[in-house]
Amino acid sequence: MERKHGFRGIDYLHPRFAPFLQDSYGVVLYHEHVLRILADTMRISLAEADELRRRMEKDAEQIEGEFRERTARNTDEDNNRIFSDADIDRLWKALRSFGSFGFCKAHGAAFALPTYQSAWLKTHYPVEFLTAIFEHDPGMYPRLLLMAEARRMLIPLLGIDINASDAWLPH
Numbered sequence: 001m002e003r004k005h006g007f008r009g010i011d012y013l014h015p016r017f018a019p020f021l022q023d024s025y026g027v028v029l030y031h032e033h034v035l036r037i038l039a040d041t042m043r044i045s046l047a048e049a050d051e052l053r054r055r056m057e058k059d060a061e062q063i064e065g066e067f068r069e070r071t072a073r074n075t076d077e078d079n080n081r082i083f084s085d086a087d088i089d090r091l092w093k094a095l096r097s098f099g100s101f102g103f104c105k106a107h108g109a110a111f112a113l114p115t116y117q118s119a120w121l122k123t124h125y126p127v128e129f130l131t132a133i134f135e136h137d138p139g140m141y142p143r144l145l146l147m148a149e150a151r152r153m154l155i156p157l158l159g160i161d162i163n164a165s166d167a168w169l170p171h
Contacts, residue, residue, distance in 0.1 A: 003027070013094055014087055016040060028094045031104040041083060041091060042070040056095070064092060126153050 002008035003025035010026040012018040020036050021028070028034060031053060038049035056063055071091070074082045083091070103111075121129045130150050134143075150157055 013037075013091055014083065016082070028098055029102065030108065031102060034095060034098055034102065037091065037095065038067070041074060041088075042067060043074060044070075056098075060096060064096070067092060067095070127155055130155060 003010050012021045012026045013028070017033075017037060017040070018026075021033060024030070024033065028037065031050075034053050035046050035049040038044065038052055039046050042049070042052075044052075052063055052067075068088055071083050071088050072081065072085070076082055118129070130146065130153075133141075133146060137143075147157060
């Protein structure tokens with residue numbers, strides 16, 4: 001958001017990536033971004049890049065070595081290295097951290113409305129919103145994280161007490 005509103009400069013990791021990272025203000029956010037970076041740095045097809053992306057969670061160390069080697073060999077028409085060692089470090093860090101939050105662009109569009117609705121509910125009805133999440137337990141977030149968020153929002157968490165919790169009993 002800081003980049004979008006001009007409070008922070010946009011960093012495209014490398015000038016070659018500006019055309020396809022403009023939509024996210026330089027943040028590697030979508031699977032498509034990772035595929036383009038892998039294909040360009042390693043000189044592989046998008047299909048091969050997708051295979052690497054899928055393997056990254058399991059074989060990160062093996063892929064890192066291959067990524068560093070092939071990217072370092074990537075040269076321009078004058079036989080000059082396109083990516084410096086510092087570039088390679090920055091790129092790998094971005095690619096490696098992608099696995100914890102990335103998704104394909106189509107999913108971004110599909111999740112936009114429920115994400116907005118969830119943010120609105122959390123803002124205007126925080127107790128009810130978190131209560132529903134604890135009750136439903138969608139499994140997306142660990143309970144400890146949800147509990148920490150409730151505490152951060154100063155929402156008291158009460159222990160389970162069958163003697164005091166009787167709303168579920170038929171009257």
